Amino acid sequence: QLQLQESGPGLVKSSETLSLTCTVSGGSISSSTYYWGWIRQPPGKGLEWIGSIYYSGNTYYNPSLKSRVTMSVDTSKNQFSLKLSSVTAADTAVYHCARQGPGKAPDYWGQGTLVTVSS
Amino acid sequence: QSALTQPASVSGSPGQSITISCTGTSSDVGIYDLVSWYQQLPGKAPKLMIYEGSKRPSGVSNRFSGSKSGNTASLTISGLQAEDEADYYCCSYASSSSYVVFGGGTKLTVL
Numbered sequence A: 001q002l003q004l005q006e007s008g009p010g011l012v013k014s015s016e017t018l019s020l021t022c023t024v025s026g027g028s029i030s031s032s033t034y035y036w037g038w039i040r041q042p043p044g045k046g047l048e049w050i051g052s053i054y055y056s057g058n059t060y061y062n063p064s065l066k067s068r069v070t071m072s073v074d075t076s077k078n079q080f081s082l083k084l085s086s087v088t089a090a091d092t093a094v095y096h097c098a099r100q101g102p103g104k105a106p107d108y109w110g111q112g113t114l115v116t117v118s119s
Numbered sequence B: 001q002s003a004l005t006q007p008a009s010v011s012g013s014p015g016q017s018i019t020i021s022c023t024g025t026s027s028d029v030g031i032y033d034l035v036s037w038y039q040q041l042p043g044k045a046p047k048l049m050i051y052e053g054s055k056r057p058s059g060v061s062n063r064f065s066g067s068k069s070g071n072t073a074s075l076t077i078s079g080l081q082a083e084d085e086a087d088y089y090c091c092s093y094a095s096s097s098s099y100v101v102f103g104g105g106t107k108l109t110v111l
Helices: none
Strands: A002-006 A011-013 A019-027 A034-043 A048-053 A059-061 A069-074 A078-082 A093-100 A106-109 A112-117 B009-012 B020-021 B035-040 B048-050 B066-069 B071-079 B088-094 B101-104 B106-109
Touching: A002 A106, A019 A034, A019 A093, A019 A112, A034 A106, A048 A069, A048 A078, A048 A093, A059 A069, A078 A093, A078 B009, A106 B048, A106 B101, A106 B106, A112 B009, B009 B020, B020 B035, B020 B088, B035 B066, B071 B088
Parallel strands: A011 A112, B009 B106
Antiparallel strands: A002 A019, A019 A078, A034 A048, A034 A093, A048 A059, A069 A078, A093 A106, A093 A112, B020 B071, B035 B048, B035 B088, B066 B071, B088 B101, B088 B106
């Protein structure tokens, strides 16, 4: 059974860089079928797609976040990562990593990790 | 990139059927059969209920069905049960820059 697990600091200071890693188990991140993505959900609000990465390193980012987002993949560790720079309180959210199947629909999700941006 | 439009809330009684709409544009919902639907219980990760417009993953009840007309996709839940009470989100692939867009979410209340 495929599992995804997010890891990283739960508290980030305003203007600094948020860094998260997603570890995939029960399947290979190098599969040619899937993309791997990050999705966030501010407290009490809806879901927002951040970006997706292919095992080859090709990336697609949400245009509204593109200037601040960097995603990378480490196939040797079966992990992919997110960096979001110049964070503000508006970036406080639960961050989920997910596998994306046909049409980039997220089908397997990590449980999510709350990241709070403090001033 | 604009979020897909969903009603903020819908409600129904046990045994009834309800439909949640998801309106996009000709660049996302209208151009592809690539809408997915998610159920989110409080404090949990979203669960895929429908993908590619109308397909159900293994293990999802056949009470859940998806359809599309023009730029609007719909999720129908028949034989409503108390356990269906949750937030529901639609999601679509969009052609421009190969991005993904979500709806704002709909809270389903089972009366």
